[in-house]
Amino acid sequence: MQPILAAGTIADFFRQPGTWYQVPDLAATLIAAVIHATLLIHIFALSAFIFIWLERKVAGRIQDRLGPTRVGGKFGWLQSLADGIKLIQKEDLCPSAADGMLFRVAPYIACAASFAAYIVLPLSDGWVAVDSDIALFILLGLLSLEVVAIVLAGYSSGSKWSLFGGMREAAQMVSYEIPLALSALIPIVAAGTLNLSDIARMQSGWLVNWLIFQNPFTFIAFFVYFAVATAECKRAPFDLAEAESELVGGFHTEYSGMRWSFFFMAEYASMLLVSIVASILFLGGWNTGIGPIDGWLDGLRASGAASPAGWSFGSWFANLIGCIITLKKGALLVFVQIWVRWTLPRLRIDQVMLTCFKYLLPICCVLFLGAVAWPIVLTKAIGRPEAIDWKKAKISKPLGERAHEVRVRRKAERAADVDAKPATPAAFRGEPKADRGRVASVAREEGAVDSSRDVAQAEVSR
Amino acid sequence: MNGAALFWFFAAVTCAGAVAVVVSQNVVRMAVWLIVALGGAAGLFFQLSADFVGATQLLIYVGGTIVLLIFGVMLTASGPYLRIKTSPGEGFLAAGVGLLFVLVLMSTVLTIDWNAGRLKLAGLGKVSADAYETALHKEGLSESDRTLLEQAYQPSAKADHAAEPAPKSGPAVAENPEAADSHGSAPKPGDVHSVPAALAYELNPGRRLTSAEAARLAALFGQEKAVVASAMPAQGDTIRPLGLALAGLRPDRDLNKVHAKAATTPGYLLPFEIVSVHLLVVLIGAAYLARTKRRRVEAS
Structure with missing residues (x-):
């Protein structure tokens, strides 16, 4: 198993004894952590930079305007920079009715929560700060911290608009976390792992390998997930917390300057985050969806891993392409979110809650049930029921592998039958020399069909 | 060493947050400090490679319970319940209870023989007589190592008693195997390696080992890496x-x-x-x- 901390390799580099760059143990860890954090914070900050410009541009086009055109050439692509410079110059206000400490700390919590979730997000095969086995779970846990910042900002501002915004936000986020987790669970059921890198890796190959096309339930789950994730990022049509027509500015009414912009950096960063997660869970992650190209890239990665340095230019190049593909898929979904925002009207708070509890939640439960029942029905339908027989199959393995093993075993047995040799327990290699194994071999010698039901009958008859 | 530095950081954050919860009087601030304390505890879980528990802590306590707590305070924001003032008597009572709890924890931590636990994790809690004799009669074994081996291990009881936990008793048992006598098949007191009946040797619960001694013992059995590895937390998964x-x-x-x-x-x-x-x-x-x-x- 590869180390959980990818940063461990950088730290080990700086720990090599006898080299001029050897530094103390703790310093090496800190250097590795700083390198990883710096790389990640660029994705965090630059994505906000680009998407704020995109939001203005798309909004303009949808409303039959031009959007920004002046700053930075024809398309106004430096508009975000101009915004940033303007915001930095603004006075940092704190209302006298506010709870000063909480008011000041809330934007940082929002940013930190959104940024921390990037730690477990793989951008390409191995390009991840912490390759955890429960990456998705940690990610959802960290993402749920953002609501704390919104609620604190709403409470500590000392303004009734902020308070209303914060209360709406708390109610909305806490409710939408349930369908979010449930809809993210459906591809997990299909994949059999919570490790985002593994999930993306197993979607390599042609388009049909993407988990969205795995079964009808994951297909619907993708759209449910996307709607819920939009609500979780408090984007329109679910942006009740900052409904400017009713609440002035909602939770950020009293904020100004950079503190105000921190909330929006966090919002755009979490938009990209949930979009990349959607692309990894449903849309193949860093895989192109074209079989031969994916095979070629995987080969490059494998060659790099096999080389003595554990690294080669080819594997680096393959990962760079993978990273670009992941970011492109994420950006495309963010574009859809922006598109939806400027197309659909805002819901009322009761409609938001109704959507969650009366529609999304039951849909998610049905999808979950279906996704769990699907492999059972499917293995019966294609005639490999041994794959889900927990007494025989190694249940700790993913179902796909088990079904494949049954197929391989059947093939081997058929070959053995064709050779007209007495069946040997070798076909059951990996299984213990159990009574059941002997029964099975006896049953096969009697020419019985090798399905588990017959084996079970043979067992009963004995 | 890294682990130690990070542990102290998270432990300090957790404790500072917990103290601030008690000291602050504003309910919402208490909740915020509780977030700090619970987040620090989650960091400690992550450091122990208990990723699942850590993430659950974040998701349920920090992201769920605390939000509901603040939500509840916001709904009842005005009135006498926003500030909680404790009287000095309550403070003393709480401090007394807290100190008692710390004492209980400390006494528990100090009772456990961590170094023996590390040896047991490395598979040296019980060694075969062959391995023990080989280690004892190795060429160039220093006198201190020999005494260490003799003191740290004692012949285990009969094979059918082997599954039973070793009798828990004071340090006096090390040289005086009365407890072992009660098992019926006890070896004679004195030099342990002269008893041929012993099939295996187990750690002597009466002899507390320092970490240096544990490492030395593992080295004598040729397993120094195992003790180092067992001292580190396991990988996740x-x-x-x-x-x-x-x-x-x-x-x-x-x-x-x-x-x-x-x-x-x-x-x-x-x-x-x-x-x-x-x-x-x-x-x-x-x-x-x-x-x-x-x-x-x-x-x-």
Whole structure:
């Protein structure tokens, strides 16, 4: 198993004894952590930079305007920079009715929560700060911290608009976390792992390998997930917390300057985050969806891993392409979110809650049930029921592998039958020399069909 | 060393947050400090490679419970409940209870023989007589090492008694095997390696080892790496066994056993079910309490 901390390799580099760059143990860890954090914070900050410009541009086009055109050439692509410079110059206000400490700390919590979730997000095969086995779970846990910042900002501002915004936000986020987790669970059921890198890796190959096309339930789950994730990022049509027509500015009414912009950096960063997660869970992650190209890239990665340095230019190049593909898929979904925002009207708070509890939640439960029942029905339908027989199959393995093993075993047995040799327990290699194994071999010698039901009958008859 | 530095950082954050919860008087600030304390505890869980517990801590306590707490405070924001002032008497009482709890914890921590535990994890809790004799009669064994070996290990009781835990007793037992005598098959006191009947040697519970001694013992048995490895937390990847155990399966224990019909380890299905039913009852109760009370409206 590869180390959980990818940063461990950088730290080990700086720990090599006898080299001029050897530094103390703790310093090496800190250097590795700083390198990883710096790389990640660029994705965090630059994505906000680009998407704020995109939001203005798309909004303009949808409303039959031009959007920004002046700053930075024809398309106004430096508009975000101009915004940033303007915001930095603004006075940092704190209302006298506010709870000063909480008011000041809330934007940082929002940013930190959104940024921390990037730690477990793989951008390409191995390009991840912490390759955890429960990456998705940690990610959802960290993402749920953002609501704390919104609620604190709403409470500590000392303004009734902020308070209303914060209360709406708390109610909305806490409710939408349930369908979010449930809809993210459906591809997990299909994949059999919570490790985002593994999930993306197993979607390599042609388009049909993407988990969205795995079964009808994951297909619907993708759209449910996307709607819920939009609500979780408090984007329109679910942006009740900052409904400017009713609440002035909602939770950020009293904020100004950079503190105000921190909330929006966090919002755009979490938009990209949930979009990349959607692309990894449903849309193949860093895989192109074209079989031969994916095979070629995987080969490059494998060659790099096999080389003595554990690294080669080819594997680096393959990962760079993978990273670009992941970011492109994420950006495309963010574009859809922006598109939806400027197309659909805002819901009322009761409609938001109704959507969650009366529609999304039951849909998610049905999808979950279906996704769990699907492999059972499917293995019966294609005639490999041994794959889900927990007494025989190694249940700790993913179902796909088990079904494949049954197929391989059947093939081997058929070959053995064709050779007209007495069946040997070798076909059951990996299984213990159990009574059941002997029964099975006896049953096969009697020419019985090798399905588990017959084996079970043979067992009963004995 | 890294682990130690990070541990102290997270421990300090956790403790500072916990103290601030007690000291601050504003309810919302208390909640914020509670976030700090719980987040620090989550960091400690992550550091122990208990990723699942850490993430659960973040998701349920920090992201869920605390948000609901602040939400509740916001709904009742005005009035006397926003500030909580404790009287000096309450403060003393709380401090006394807290100190007692710290004492209990400290006494527990100090009672456990951590170094022996590390040796046991490395598979040296019980060594065969052969291995023990080989180590004892190695060429160039220094006198201090010999005494260490003799003191740290004692011949274990009969093979059928082997599964029983070693008798818990004071340091006096090390040289005076009265407790072992009560088992019936005890070796004579004195030099242990002169007893031929012993099949195996186990760690002497009466001899407390320092960490240097534990490492030295492991080195004598040629397993110094094992002790270092066992001192470090295991890698993650606990989620699948955990989930299966909650579903009532322990593939790590008994899947693919020789006898399929032998009793299987039950896992944690029953406790899990009980907790689920309990939660369901709580949910129904909450819905019942929160329902619109029509009859009262009609009556008035």
